[in-house]
Amino acid sequence: MLFKRKQIQSDPAELEELQKVMEKLDSSIDYPVSIAPQNIMRRIREKQKPAVYNRRPIKAVVSTALCLILVIAAVIPMAVLHGNKKTVIKTESLKPPVNQYDDISAKSYDQIKAIINKLNTQQRTGTTQNTKAAATTKSSADAAAVSQTNIQVSGVDEADIVKNDDQYLYMVSNGNVYIIDAQSPAKMNIVSTISYTGFEFAQEVFLFKNSLVILVNSYGSIYDSGRVVAKGQTIAEVYDISDHSHPKKTRSFTQDGSYISSRMNGAALYLITNYYVPNSSSEKVKNETYIPKCGNTSAMKAIPAQSIYIPAQPDAPSYIVVSSIDITDNEKKVSTCAALSGGYNVYSSLENLYVTSQKYNYKKNNINSKSVMTSTDDVTTCIVRFSLKNGVVSYAGTASVKGSVINRYAMDESSGHFRIATTTYGDKNIMINHLFVLDDKMKQTGKIDDLAPGERIYSVRYMGNRAYIVTFKTVDPLFAIDLSNPAKPKVLGQLKIPGFSSYLHPYSENLLIGLGNDTAEENGRAHTEGLKLSLFDVSDPLKPREISNTKYGKRNSYSAALYDSHAFLFSKEKNIIGFPVNSYNASDLIYKYLVYKINPEKGFELKGNIQVEGNNNFQSEIKRGAFIDNTLFTFSDQKIMSFSLADFQKTGELKLPASQGGNHYGFRCYD
Amino acid sequence: MDENSQLLVKRSKSGDAEAFGELYALIWKDLYRFAFYTLGKKEEAEDAVQQSAAEAFHSMGSLRDAAAFKQWMFTILARCCKRRLKAIIRDKNNFSLDELDAGGIVIESGSDQDEKISLMNALQTLNPQERVAVMLSVVGGYKSSELSSVLKRPDATIRSQLHRGLMKLKKQLSESE
Secondary structure (H helix, E strand, C coil), X not given: CCCCCCCCCCCHHHHHHHHHHHHHHHCCECCCHHHCHHHXXXXXXXXXXXXXXXXXXXXXXXXXXXXXXXXXXXXXXXXXXXXXXXXXXXXXXXXXXXXXXXXXXXXXXXXXXXXXXHHHHHHHHCCCCCCCCCCCCCCCCCCCCECCCCXXXXXXXXXXXXXECCCEEEEEECCEEEEEECCCHHHCEEEEEECCCCCCEEEEEEEECCEEEEEEEEEEEEEECCEEEEEEEEEEEEEECCCCCCCEEXXXXXXXCXXXXXXXXXXXXXXXXXXXXXXXXXXXXXXXXXXXXXXXXXXXXXXXXXXXXCCCCCCCCEEEEEEEEECCCCCCCCEEEEEECCCCEEEECCCEEEEEEEXXXXXXXXXXXXXXXXXXXXXXXXXXXXXCHHHCCEEEEEEEEECECCCHHHEEEECCEEEEEEEEECHHHCEEEEEEEECCCCCEEEEEEEECCCCEEEEEEEECCEEEEEEECCCEEEEEEECCCCCCCEEEEEEEECCEEEEEEECCCCEXXXXXXXXXXXXCEEEEEEEEEEEEECCXXXXXXXXXXXXXXXXXXXXXXXXXXXXXXEECCCCEEEEEEEEEECCEEEEEEEEEEEECCCEEEEEEEEECCCCCCHHHCEEEEEEECCEEEEEECCEEEEEECCCCXXXXXXXXXXXXXXXXXXXXXXX | CCHHHHHHHHHHHCCCHHHHHHHHHHHHHHHHHHHHHHHCCHHHHHXXXXXXXXXXXXXXXXXXXXXXXXXXXXXXXXHHHHHHHHHHHHHCXXXXXXXXXXXXXXXXXXXXXXXXXXXXXXXXXXXXXXXXXXXXXXXXXXXXXXHHHHHCCCHHHHHHHHHHHHHHHHHHHHHCC
């Protein structure tokens, strides 16, 4: 007997009816502030995963899920170890460029205006373009007793949402800045608050002696006969906090563009923004916006044409703007430099700043009989270098390499050379990984072109003339690569183990810590399981070994430290690692902070397992841990807690003011 | 999708969080409503939207056609909600008034209070697939033909889930009157 499959049609009348009922409910909905556009943008900026990745589920073809760890060998003894010590980088072959780039600085504003107009027109019509390129330390007496931000390059400070000295905690939460007296953990209290309203919110801070530098996201508006055009701006505010209860603003510097990153070297603050020229048809708006402006907030000026550089074939009306500001001297001239380029990842050594962006190659496609530009897998990374010699910013060259970078840890400058590790998605969607070495003129001297085909890079760490790269498909190799010869970088050894590391941290010259995920296979596909901490012995680069590992949590466990190095707390002196963890217990999301003790022979021991009690929402997610002497502090937008580092008994708690509702919705409200 | 939005998508793909924020601003309330009705709890919905926004931004590379941004965002959000739904449904059955008050709906006293409660309760009787399918239609505005590309399941399966879901809701709502 033949069955006829009954065609089930959804009934439009039913839908309409339901829609009407739902509309009544719609009007009662209370939209949470935490997911308003401005806050989502802020949250996205806090995590630094690059745009290219996670496009494909991890496919398992091989039967065992192993991790391949590449050891790129070092022959030259290690000159650089990450830590709280001052770095000694030999840069004698890295000469500061003098006048060699004058030929590509802009000759006049008219020249730039013509280029911007052309680029904006191209943006509208979708034409494709191809492009083919101080040291500050805390007083060393306190270094061991006070935790610091986990920075990439010793001597180059990075802004973060939490900073501390030996008595006070400084935290950015929900766009405001709180200064907390933590001298007595059981009686923590907020001594002052610097709050931001409307379109301004604080992103992150620096602490330098008695100054607190606050990086603030903001917007500038241009009015033109009833229309408002908004452009992103970033403000660097300097506060004198000698009297912690009464911070005094001593400087306010505003720069066009959305905040990309910043660094500090001594008293020099480097502010990097990305300024996109608004695409307006109004002549008045065009004239006011095609050149980025910066300066003290009440006296911003357009950047002079000769400080604007036009690398070959810019493909978008976008500038990278870099300024150097001495935060202790308001009279000292600020140096600013801009390049017509995009910029999203920033790596800085003591001498140079490198800003990278990704360019997709687009091609015409027919989709539903319409001609549409779609992106291909052909990605290049464009690198713009700025010299920071003597605290003065100047343009120092551009280079392009194929592929995309995982994050800023894929880059390093050492011994006069710049190294960058990328992943390309080649023909037929096969991933391949590369490592490029560039000289002080940004020219390629050597490369490795075919690392781990079929896998992509998950983490990179450079240690002097050695690079460690973790790639993964279902197998995660750790590669050790030798960079001692800039013309011939080569793979020395590799290790295959289950799971993969998303973040690598040097423990010592011969030991490397990896934080990542464990993986398992199901029906031919690999998926991530719980978190995994590994200790790798790389003393023999030809044969890297995993000495020990420890796992935590089940599937769907996550840590911010996987992607944001600032969430990873490390202290060699105390031999501890700390990081936040989100895990699920049945249907409940649990927020935790874990502290492990490291034993170089035996591995890791879980000492602190801090769990947030009560009703969990995003405000209670622990974002950072920091310590002063023997007290550990954990930070969430809801509260700061203190614990003894000896036995992890809770010693104090400070609730932060609830986030404001209403006005903080963001730069545009769509209803 | 207008050319300005196309440009925003291009910028987002290169990692521009501000551009992504503008795209998100166009649809964020729809996203939240979808998550809230599907998951039934404010915190869960917040979580889902946050996670999906971050996931979307970081995987913008996989968005080929800029015009499909809204649909693509809903796909990610729907996936996220389905994952959570399975866990939630295992443990909870019905809404109580307490949960609704805390859960992000402002219930004023009045004649439609009961109606709102019964609607939320009715939603609970749907299984995850039905709930997602119904919400995508009602909140996301998707036609059933479009749903199959969002949910990555055959057209006929989606339509039957949608139909069953609507029937169940209708039944629940009329019974509670």
